[in-house]
Amino acid sequence: MIEGVPSVLNLTEIAEREKEEFGKRVYEVIKELGAERITFCMQCGACASICPLARVGFEWFNKKLIKALLLGLKEELLDDPTPWACVACNRCTEVCPRDVSPFEVMFAMRRLMVEEFAIPTLAIEALRSLYEHGHAVYMTGREARKKVGLPEKPPSTDSDEKALEDLRKILKETKLASLGLIPME
Amino acid sequence: MKYGLFLGCNIPFNRPDVEVSMREIFPALGIELDDLRGQSCCPTWGTLPSIDVVGWCAVAARNLALGEERGIDLMTACNSCYGSLNEARHKMLTNPEIMEKVNEILAKIGKKYEGRAKCRHVAWVLYKDVGLEKLRESIKFSLEGLTVAVQPGCHFLWPSKVYPDKEEDPFNPKVLREICEALGADAPYYSRLIDCCGMGALRSTDPEKSFKLVKDKLECIKEEIDADLIVTTCSSCLIQLDDAQEQLRKKGEINFSIPVFHLVQIVAICMGFDPSRVAGICVTPRDEVIKKILENEVR
């Protein structure tokens, strides 16, 4: 990326990636996106037995999502909100006897969805706020801080220009920039 | 002993009374705090971890490097920060390729991260560094006669392999119970003790389902141990159990009220700090139980 030039959506890059991925099994992509051990799953169901998402009735909880991905499903899964409801609790990682880390599968699925721009508005808002202030949850209400006797701004990127600039430089080196998910100056 | 006070987002912007609690109790217990000037979001789950593993680790590494430069570890009262920072560190330590890419990025801002600095949790610092003996000696008011429902929260426990401190059995956690007992309370087991509170991504994706989880949990706490208060190690659990409880009451789904505190808040109250500053922000009223605690002066 050239310094000072706003990042734009690099369609060539995405097109090339898609060409490359055409014919690639979806679980291969999922592996590259962080769930390296997905193919070790033996469908024992331990992860599902303990997953809060499965308990309250989300459709594509860990074990089921893994099976679907291993079977090569993708389009059918892109509109489903389940991965975005994953609380990242890692109960599943703790109990998996095959060291699959189902949590990583859920998050690799998020990463795949992001590439297809199937990303919830709230996530976009959080990313925008992270870039703007260095905080994903950013409340404008300074009153609470004042009420308990704290300085209006915490000693974070919120009150340190140089640190915020550093963080933005880092963010510009990530996929957040190459995918063009949020305006970055 | 010195730690970098890692604030995160929820605490400084939503629940700054938790920040005040940390700033009061730790120096009084002999633990020095550094502000880690320039710290940012950890990054939390819905941001970089959902986009790009290397990006996740790079943002985490910048925060961890702020500690490393000062030769200290970080300390947090937010389970999400604890989880995100330590999971990122684990990835960097076990995957040299990720570590290398992260340091290439950090080099652009003149920083590096070698994997030394880690993030500790305030509960573990109280338990191990301060110690229960010293904690017992430092309180002016006790929780005697009160029953606490503990809520350790997911990222206090799992995945145990990434954390610097580990429960003997992460499915039967004892540390928070022992700390509350040291403050004088009863902190019994209840059958939904390790259940998820339903906060975070679950709540923003599907509030109905999220409320079901928190309702089951609260009803269990009420029916099985009839707790006087809930004490948690997590700022997200704090917000959920406090705020969703009020919403459930408004909808007529529950008809009881149990005040909720972060661990550092209840320690601060027991140590005699001003409750309006260390525990002044809540939806479910706390006044009554605070009054009870202040009547329990330790002699």
Ligand code: SF4
């Ligand atoms: S616990 Fe592991 S092996 Fe068992 S179904 Fe889940 S991911 Fe597969």
Ligand code: SF4
């Ligand atoms: S990390 Fe996600 S998939 Fe795993 S148990 Fe928790 S909510 Fe379920």
